[in-house]
Amino acid sequence: MTTSDNEWLNPSADLTLSRDEIHVWRADLDPPTSHLQLLAKTLSADERNRAERFYFEQHRNRFIAGRGILRTILARYLGIDPSEVQFGYEPRGKPILAETSGDSRLCFNLSHSQGLALYAVGRDRALGIDLEYIRPISDTEQLAKRFFSAQEYAVIRALPPSQKQETFFRYWTCKEAYLKATGDGLAQLDQIEILLAPEKPASELRLPSSLGTQDWVLQELTPTANYVAALVVAGQGWHLRSWQFL
Structure with a gap:
């Protein structure tokens, strides 16, 4: 089964994630400047430093958007501010939520290509998206x-x-x-x-x-x-x- 373009819905304000659900989010990595500025404010100092290393503005802005959107999505499930989300990394570099973020059962993965990104989120299940x-x-x-x-x-x-x-x-x-x-x-x-x-x-x-x-x-x-x-x-x-x- 595939998920067609017209099945990407706008989420409700009271969105929840049960253990028998996997949520996949689609996001544009070229948002308006005003939105990009808001996303940039959610980043950690390390993420802002990483963004500054990109030579091309488009690549820098897409990195900022990608990380800011990830933080915003995860914060929605965690019930915290996007800037409070903290990450850790597995031995081969796969990002995970740090225990300090409050819900060790929440799993996520992301992928981006050109100006589009997908984010997968679940509970108590290993998952990957490309x-x-x-x-x-x-x-x-x-x-x-x-x-x-x-x-x-x-x-x-x-x-x-x-x-x-x-x-x-x-x-x-x-x-x-x-x-x-x-x-x-x-x-x-x-x-x-x-x-x-x-x-x-x-x-x-x-x-x-x-x-x-x-x-x-x-x-x-x-x-x-x-x-x-x-x-x-x-x-x-x-x-x-x-x-x-x-």
Whole structure:
């Protein structure tokens, strides 16, 4: 099942998150200047320093927007001011909420591409999300041969040119979402096999026994035109709600 563009709803003021829900937020990283200034005020001193290291203004502003929006979304669930949200990091760099933020059960992950970002939030479940803007790649088949399984490479190779790019990025986002959920690096891309067809959403995530026995659920998302995305969540029995960040 995919989430189409017209299913991204405006959240209610009393929005809550139950354990059997996963919330995914879509956000524009190029907000009006007045909004960007408000988001900048929520950042920590370290985040402001990181923003200043960007050479190009657009990249700097998108970093500010991305972190400010993340803080605003998480603060909504935590019941605190966005500036009070504190982060920690897992050994491989995956961001997590610091215990001082007040709700260790709240899990999140984010991804951005060009001027769009997606944020996934859940409770007591590992999760990962990945987003990619569909752009021309000259060596699609070579990349698929290097990073994908033999079956996935065969699928890419057999497709007409008009379908290769999008299908490549769909494979990539599904794999990357899993690796972000687990916190593992890209070295395992070829060990993760995704069952999908150009005209159908991904149906299965196949993992070798060496990667453990955890039950993972994969769902493709359609954020907007020319983008693909995927969400991977630990365990069954949840449903997705998709929100538009204003």
